[in-house]
Amino acid sequence: MSETALNLLLARRSVVANKLGVPGPDAQQLRQILTAAARVPDHKKLVPWRFILFEGGARDAFGQVLADACKSNEPDAGETRLETEAGRFLRAPVVVAVISSPVDNPGAPEWEQVLSAGAACQNLLIAANAAGFSGQWITEWYAYDKQVCAALGLQESERVAGFVYIGTALEKPEERDRPNLDEITLSWTPEGRD
Numbered sequence: 001m002s003e004t005a006l007n008l009l010l011a012r013r014s015v016v017a018n019k020l021g022v023p024g025p026d027a028q029q030l031r032q033i034l035t036a037a038a039r040v041p042d043h044k045k046l047v048p049w050r051f052i053l054f055e056g057g058a059r060d061a062f063g064q065v066l067a068d069a070c071k072s073n074e075p076d077a078g079e080t081r082l083e084t085e086a087g088r089f090l091r092a093p094v095v096v097a098v099i100s101s102p103v104d105n106p107g108a109p110e111w112e113q114v115l116s117a118g119a120a121c122q123n124l125l126i127a128a129n130a131a132g133f134s135g136q137w138i139t140e141w142y143a144y145d146k147q148v149c150a151a152l153g154l155q156e157s158e159r160v161a162g163f164v165y166i167g168t169a170l171e172k173p174e175e176r177d178r179p180n181l182d183e184i185t186l187s188w189t190p191e192g193r194d
């Protein structure tokens with residue numbers, strides 16, 4: 001791995017969606033970012049994920065889907081709440097929904113196919129950072145909402161792995177505490193088994 005790539009990984013921070021402004025990636029940059037996202041480990045080469053892109057007016061239109069779903073779930077939701085839901089995808093210039101699409105395959109358990117979708121989300125985020133943008137991997141409530149998943153055209157077997165918001169950071173995020181490696185890492189020894 002090049003020093004640049006390692007430094008990027010060592011310094012990477014998400015930028016919260018409402019701090020992601022313009023510009024977002026153009027068509028060519030987005031294609032490159034998605035190409036990197038699709039280059040993840042994939043047991044049995046099943047391609048158990050796909051992408052749905054939201055740019056321009058599609059973000060606004062999808063916001064209406066979110067507001068409608070919110071109203072179905074919470075009929076008493078007020079105007080302010082519905083406006084918040086309608087504006088969610090407007091927080092960043094580009095939103096990519098990463099869809100986990102596992103298939104039946106005796107050689108690759110569903111768990112592994114779901115992990116591969118998670119890897120696609122992370123590759124997407126890292127590629128966006130490497131291309132000079134920032135991003136955040138979000139699920140919020142609508143990744144799990146039946147009405148929203150239907151509007152996304154998901155099959156019964158599919159789930160949203162994440163909505164990856166991409167744009168230009170309006171503020172540099174502060175560092176946050178990271179796990180103590182010594183607490184989450186051990187070197188296996190035969191003596192340590194019992």
Ligand SMILES: Cc1cc2nc3c(=O)[nH]c(=O)nc-3n(C[C@H](O)[C@H](O)[C@H](O)COP(=O)(O)O)c2cc1C
Nearest residue numbers: 012013014015016136137138139140141161162176
């Ligand atoms: C599957 C998944 C779903 C997430 N969903 C949300 C979310 O809905 N809202 C949120 O604020 N952060 C969510 N996060 C966390 C952010 O992506 C991010 O990791 C967090 O803001 C910490 O920043 P960092 O990536 O710089 O450590 C999610 C992370 C993962 C892996």
